[in-house]
Structure formats: C-alpha cells, structure tokens
Amino acid sequence: MLAWKIGGDQGEGIDSTGDVLARVANHMGYYVYGYKHFSSRIKGGHTNYKVRIATTRVEATTRHTDILVALNQETIHRNFHELENGLLLADSAFKPVLPESASAHLLTLPLTEMAKSIGSVMMRNMVAVGASAALLQMPVAPFIDYVTAKFEKKGEAIVAANRKAVEIGYQRIVDEYAALLTFKLEEPVPGDRLVISGSDAIALGAIAGGCRLLCGYPITPATEIMESLAKWFPLVGGAVVQMEDELGSITAVIGAGFAGARAMTSTSGPGISLMQEAIGLASVTEIPAVIVDTQRGGPSTGMPTKQEQSDLLALLNGGHGDTLRVVLTPGSVEESFEDAAEAFNLAEQFQTPVLIATDLSLSLWQQSVERSRLKASAQPIRHSATFSQEDLLALGESAFQRYRLTDNGVSPRSLPGEINGQYLATGVEHGPSGKVSEDPVNRIQMMDKRLSKLEGIHQMRDGFKYEGPMEPVLILVGIGSTVGILREAATHLPAKVGVAWFRTLSPFPTERVQSVLAPARHILVVEQNALGQIRQLMTIHGIADSRFDSYLKYDGVPFLPEEVVDRATPLLNTLEVH
C-alpha cells in the first residue's frame, strides 16, 4: 500500500490531478481512497489531495505519505512531516527548500517549464501525473489511455498535449531519478470497481429506491447529491428543483409525499435547523419524506468544509413537540447506497420522515467500490399500506378514514386522484378521519399511534452492526465515516478487538446494542463531536456503564486509524494487566 499526495493552491486543479491518479489506479485493479483537504474559498489557500493505493479495500486516510508532489513551498511546509523516508517531488520553478528536519528525498523537475514547452502552463499538473506514475513505478500506458479517453471530446490537439505532458513527466523521472525509485505497488487485484463518493452513492441509492424528485438548496458538503441527481434524473424522468431555501425544500418534498411520489431533500446542519418545523409536520400528518444531512462542523456556519458528527441529537430531537423520527446512519459508501434506497421504502411503509445522517468525510472522499455492490435491482421497491381505487369505491363516499387506528399504528392511505379517498392532512391534531380534534382521548390515541408505529423498523433492518471476534475484549463503536477508520485501526490491534456501528440511530436499537456489547470488557465510543452525542444516547437508553470510554475529536480533521490505535493500545494494556 502506498500513499501519494499532491498539494498547491486552490483553483490550481489539484482535485482533478488527484482524480486522474485515483481513477487510473482503480482501473488497473487497485483499491483507492482519496482524501481532500480544502477550505471555503474558490481560489487561493492551500489544498491537497491524498490518494492511498492498495490491494485491499481502503476507507480511511493515514498519517503517512510516501510520495508528495508540491506545487508550492507552502505545500512542503504543511506536509513534509508526513514523509518518512519518502519522496518529495517539487516544481523547481518555486525553488523548493526542504526543511532540515525532513526525512525525505527532494526531487525537482521544472514542471512549469516542461508544461510551457508543450504549449501551456495548464499542462503542469498532467506532467506531475506522469512523474507520479514513474515514482510509483506504475506503467505509463494506462495513464496515456485515460487522458486520451478523458479529453477525447475536446479535440485532438488537447488529447495530444495531455498525452505528451504525461509522457515527458514520466520519462524525466525515469531518466534522472531511476536510483531513487524504491516504492513499488504490489500486483493489482483486477475487478470491476468504480471510484465514487458517498454522495454519489446516496444519489444512486435514491434512484434505485424510486426517488424521482429532489428539492434542495445548495450547501457544502451536501450539494453533490443534488448535482448528481440533476445529471441523472433526466434519464429516469425525475426532476431536481433548486428551491429558494431549505424551508421550501422540505415542504415541497412533503407535498410530493402527500401526492404519492418518492421525494427527498439533501442538506447540511444549517439546513436541518431550518427544516425542523416541517419535519414535525411530516411526522404528524404521517407523510413520507427523505432528508439527507451531510454533517459538517457546526453550530451556525461553523466549519463548513470540515468533518464533524455533531447533528445527531438535532436529527433526533431538533423539532418541537413529541415526535419520533427514523434516523439511518450508513457506515460506508456501500451502506450509503443501501440506506438511501431503503429510506424511501421505510418512509412509505411507516408513513414518516426518514433522515439519513452522513458526514463530510463519508460523502466527499472517493473510494473504490465494487460495481456489484451498486445494483439497482438489489434494492427492490416496496410499496405499502395504500388503499386502491377498488377498495375506496367499495368503501363508499365519505367513509375513508385516513388516520384509522390500527394494531401497528400505520393507517393505509389514499392518494390524490383516487375517488372517495379525499381527506384533510393537517399539522393540527386530528381524529381518525383527518378532521381537526382537540379531544383529550383522541389526542392520546393519535400521539401513541405515531410514537409506537416506528418500533416495527427493528424487524426490517439490523440497527447495530458488529464485525470482530466472538469474545471481544474491546469494542470500538462509531458512526458514519468513523466506521472505516475503526475497521482499519482494528487490523493494527490485537485480534480481541471488534468494531460496532449504528445503522439505525432512531428508533434506538436498544436490545441489539445490548446484546452486541454484552461480551466486551471495554467499549470505546469514537465520535467526531465535543459532547459525545452517541454516548449520550447510549446513556439515555440505559446502555452506557462503567465499561464505557469516549474518544472525541472536534478539530474538524477526521480521525486517523493511527490515532485510534494509539488511543486503544494503553486501554488494552490495562485490561491485560487486570
């Protein structure tokens, strides 16, 4: 496994350069994971893109870098400490200086000049790609093939220039630095994989789950879901509506749900705050709606381009009044796909808003995913609890009771267009027919109906997953992007360590959590927020006890597997002693 990184100023094409490397490596049969460091501005400011290239699945970034490509001195200053006996390739144009404490070989190439020699300074990053291929001792041909295909539509001249750029970058390293080429990847593991992000996975899952309408408002880091669907929906007859705000977004989704369509909105923390009142409306009117929260640093504008998992309690309890919501928490890109599709089934089946809590790291960073894990046909659409036109005709006029009390709390609904199915869906408390009612007995019946119906979800899915030994000494508990980090950390820890993660945060899978955690002697809850929100939930549900410990991080930077190992090791040592 090798880690390669390129750094420079924002707006200099760092992202697309990293993408080329990741996609070519993926195509060759490697598993890749790409991690981007960026800030909330368009031009200027340091940015870097790190790609891990491996022969097994990767779901996390790492402390270490083997090869660093620096397009400016700031990149060296900010990143050289990651290089341990690594290679630093720098553009000689900025006269790179390697700090004395660095443990790296500095290689310089006149990247800018070489780019100019083939026509444009714009080619510099492609020269760096070619050079990187040589430094990684990867064959150059797949890179040439990739740029040829990528720029095909832009004409022959562009294709030729890009090919040339890759070639000269590659050749100069081979010619000048052959002696330093010590890094070599293992043999690739050919397979059919795509490099996708969690946002892509959610958009794909939504389509597979029958969603045909997204009403949303752009917000970092959730916008990619909207953008992907804007690209794909025309192929399946769906629509993306860019609304004037998040209040409108969620309410349009509720309108569509009332009419019987599968609709969603995607947002981040600030948008969730604005949507809270309407989510309550969906709960009380029992209208399906799917809401994705791609969490970022909060509160307020907080750190919009930084990782955090601090919306969890707001997703559960952010609205006024007594409501229960379904909150799904996928722990990988593949689970993002599955949960996005399933969210629409659950929303319809339980007639309720379903929230998906993902986070910036899980949503934005791209990784290799088996194509076989992204099958629409593997996510069947389940329609449920609807009165057919025949049922309603048999029932007669004015007899349909939209909120009839039933054993499981779900009342079969009618859909606009159906004769005899007319009713009032109102956010005001109502009786079985839908008519407004402030009767105390009715109030209790309706409240209990809404609060109890969600328990059925536990029969539909495993809300708390576990991977590890039968008798673990330590279980690492996480959520969202942290799960992949914990999984990698566990491979560096003794075999007695297991990893558990929530798939359903609400309704809380109490029994399942209890049984999974029962054998562990110690439990470390690893979460990216300051208040320990997951642990708080475990406390409320009577699960957290003296075996529990928290590892919290709220600096905006994702956990590294190494940090988790460092945190868990002394814990394990203590346990061994006693």
Added chain:
Amino acid sequence: MATLQDFRTNENAWWCPGCGDFGVLAAMQKALVAVHANPATTAIVAGIGCSGKIGNYINSYNLHVTHGRTLPAALGIKLANRDLMVLVAGGDGDGYAIGMGHFMHSLRRNVNITYVVMDNHVYGLTKGQTSPTSEEGFKTKTTPQGSIERPIHPLMLAVSAGGTFVAQGFSSWQPQLASLIQKGIEHPGFSLINVISPCVTYNKVNTYDWYKKNLQNLDDDPTYQPTDRSRALTRLHESDEMVTGLIYQEASTPYEALIPGFRETPLVHQDLTVDETTWNKILSTLE
C-alpha cells in the same frame, strides 16, 4: 359532472359571521364547478391563519401545512402528479410576511398552480396585529400608535417578479371573483388572485363599505388591456392597487413542461424500477 354540493364538506365554517372568507370559499367552489373539476383530482393547500381553515370546508385532497409554506407544498404536489388541479389558499400574513420568499420565487418559477390570497390587511387568528398589507398608521395591538411601516404591494410585486397571471377580486363581488379564480385555474402557469376579504372583527378601517367606495372595477374600463406589463404596473401604481379584475396575463408554458426529461405521465404513475441499460448508463458517468 361535479356540482357545488360535491365540493362541500359536512363541516360548518367557524369564521366570524360576516367574514370575507365565506365569499372566497363560495367563489372557489363555484370556480371549481365552472372548470369541471373533480374533487378526487383536486388538491388544495392551505396555510396558517383564519384563511387556512378553508381546506376543512372543500371536499378535495387537502394539505394544511406550516405557516408560510403553502407554495412549496403545492409545487411538490404538482410535480408528483401533474394531472391534479392544485390550488393554494392562505392569508396576507402567510403569503406576504412569513411566506414572502416563496411567493416571489413561485412567480418566477411558474408552476401551474393557482394561488388565492385572502387579504384582510390584519392578523385575525392571533386576534388583531398589523399585517404586511396594513396601511401606514393602522392601529393594532402590536402597533398601538399606528403602523410605521409601508404596506406591501403584492400585485405590483407579482407583475414585476415575472408573474404570468395576476388578478385581484373582492369577496363581495362574487361573479367577478369566481370568474377570476376560474381563469386562474385555466391559466397554464402560476396564477395569483389576491382577494380582498374584509375582517369584520379586527379591521374597522378597511371595511366592506370602505372597499366598495374605493375599489375600481377594471371590467368597467373597456380601454384596459391586461396584456402589457408596464401599463399594468402604471395602473396599479396610480390606483394604489385599489382595482379588481384581471390585471396582467401572458402566454405561458408551465415550469413542469420545461424540466428536461420530465414526463407527461405523472411521477406517481410511473414504474420506478430502473432497467439495466439505463442503470449502466448512469454508472458509466462515474467511470
């Protein structure tokens, strides 16, 4: 064919005796009959306030939403099932205060829905506070010395914001109001019918008599042509919006007809399974 009776529910409206909203309800029901609407394929979205109760009294599919959010809900309904006739009703507070953002953007978005605003220049259900259409100097419990803000001019805003159908009616002038709502429903795009609907309890200034004295009926002016945006604005400006009738209309293609790849068959009637070819086409964009 549906009759007035078909659009009634068995609930008695609880508005104050003499409230203008009775007239709006009656005109909406008449318009629905006139356009041969069917209760089963009619959806009505209502807002919060006295006006928001209107959904309780019309037999149709009714969605009563949060304060100010009627228009987005109607958009969602229409895009989900474009075969439905979608009407929205709400007050001046709901539409022009808390919901103003949606009002402006609905005008420029032009989804085929009909928006009936029941405008009484006062907050009724919260028992008498100033509204965005209240005149300067209007005394209420929240403005005991009189409102010091200028009123919203919803019609001029609508015409300026790109509205394709803008009209104003008066709850007492039933034939004209029913006809305006009918035309609004028939208009293939967003239609605004601002309806002067006097509050007999909390507005002792803008009364029925006051309106009857001050309103000009555009139907009585054969020279007025509702097809010129700038002339419409001039007329509204000169009359301080004290006109009834069709103020502006233009040929319109609704939003839902312009969405790329959006189908004539309503979303709710489509097969949601994605065939292998389409799925692979989608995945290929990620390669």
